[in-house]
Amino acid sequence: EAEVAQSPRYKITEKSQAVAFWCDPISGHATLYWYRQILGQGPELLVQFQDESVVDDSQLPKDRFSAERLKGVDSTLKIQPAELGDSAMYLCASSFDRLGIYEQYFGPGTRLTVT
Amino acid sequence: KNEVEQSPQNLTAQEGEFITINCSYSVGISALHWLQQHPGGGIVSLFMLSSGKKKHGRLIATINIQEKHSSLHITASHPRDSAVYICAVGSGGGADGLTFGKGTHLIIQP
16 A cells, blocks of 8 residues: 655754655655644644645744755655754645545654754 | 644543544534544544544544534444544645644553
8 A cells, every 4th residue: 555655754863953854755646745743732734735836834934944845746844953842743744636535644754853 | 723622632441432532623624534643653544524424443433514523433442542533624625734633642441
């Protein structure tokens, strides 16, 4: 069964360092989402792509976060510089238009710890 | 912005008990999702519904659009059902990013 792939699964970094996460959606899924989940809370949308275009990045802290999906397939989320408050689970999800129904499929997540 | 509230936040029950988790939201939606998250962090989609009721094995999800309320039921609960159950809603267009509740941490004791 096709899955959303993410790497790395775990990342420990020092504050002020740069960190990057990678997501490979299910083949054929045009829509890709990055979510951030702080411990004990539900995920929050950071950015949404439709193919290579950003559809919604209103909650992305653009002073330090960037996201790209250059060829409309895999995507990279970068944080530079990382801050202690960035410690969280970063989840990637993808979906496709199945006759107007968009069920999201989630990857295993990247757990980031900033020290 | 949609506000999604779940109750209870934590629930401990004995194996075999009937479990109900509730979700309410503030603004009309295109679909409501019930998701399961295990300690490793990965999220699995259990249901996506926009009306009525869906059933999959021992899990049942219902939604009342007029009341802006949904419930997830687990019949004959088992320790392997222990997980965080998250309600999430999509508003506007179907491909919109989801708004999540904080989750219900369920523990089923043998």
